[in-house]
Amino acid sequence: MMRGRIFMTNTKNSNRFMLILIIWIIPASLIAVALTSTIDASIGVSITLSQVIAFGIPSIVVLAINRKRIKQILPTKKMGIKNYLMIIAMSLFIQPLLMFISTVMSQFLPNISSEMLSGMTTDTNFILTLLFIAVVPSVFEELVFRGIIFSGYKEVPIFKAALINGVMFGMMHLNFHQFFHTVVLGFILCFFVYYTKSVISAILAHFVVNGTQAGFSLWQTRTHTEIAYYDEPSMLLALFIIGVFAAAGLAIFVLIYKKFKSHNMSSIDHPEEDMVEQDGIVPPAPVKKPTLLTVPVYVTAALFVLFAFITLLPSFMHSCPYC
DSSP states (O other), X not given: OHHHHSTTSSHHHHHHHHHHHHHHHHHHHHHHHHHHHTTTOOHHHHHHHHXXXXXXXXXXXXXHHTGGGHHHHSOBOOOOHHHHHHHHHHHHHTHHHHHHHHHHHHXXXXXXXXXXXXXXXXXXXXXXXXXXXXXXXXHHHHIIIIIIIGXXXXXXXXXXXXXXXXXXXXXXXXXXXXXXXXXXXXXXXXXXXXXXXXXXXXXXXXXXXXXXXXXXXXXXXXXXXXGGGSOHHHHHHHHHHHHHHHHHHHHHHHHHHHHHHHHHGGGSOOGGGGGSOBTTBOOOOOOOOOOSXXXXXXXXXXXXXXXXXXXXXXXXXXXXXXX
């Protein structure tokens, strides 16, 4: 009974929190725009402020309510140097696949993140760009998604939990272009946390991915290269080349992931092993699995679709620093 009184310990509460979050993101972004416009701040400062308001404030509230369970919500088990190296390697090798998905979607939808990065790398030095694009989002977004929300899915099979978490992570970006590759990223990051028992693994991987994107954007800016706007033959060639790198990167990622999984298997609980009948003792009846898709999930999805269509309007797209 006590578990029902704790705010973030089950699937239903995690789903409710995501619904609250997606409703809060829009006003949070507008507040950030209003505050930064008064001091003529850069887009990087505006993004950072929107992250603090959109994710920092809800996180503080949830962690304050659950202060006695912070270690369960935000696990930080020591990972060891081997895990750090494997996570960095996997984050680098999965990047071509994420780029391939993003490039394909750029042929049909406006690449909002690319336009934002291009503007930042033109007007801001790389260190600050790295801070705004890699450090801040990796910390705040992972505390929310692979920390607070993911902690409520402990009774859900890991594949299903990672999938719904990844979809929620994609919806949080509020635009169709970023949705698809961020779903893949969010899905993968859940497994990192699951096997390492540390949210630090997701923060590190998120930082590597976003930092790579920032570096690639800087290269595009300096070389005046923009794949999304090539003519058709060149675009198809570019997609083919990126696709080859994506396939090779995915193959290497899988090989490293198998070693990563094997290295961390000892830290995974196997409750089904405790269900085996021993010495004539009948095991207890299995606990009913919680319902993963609750009403808040469907409402969140509907709001995402609505907001994503709105972000296709140029006037809105350029006024929302988070989208």
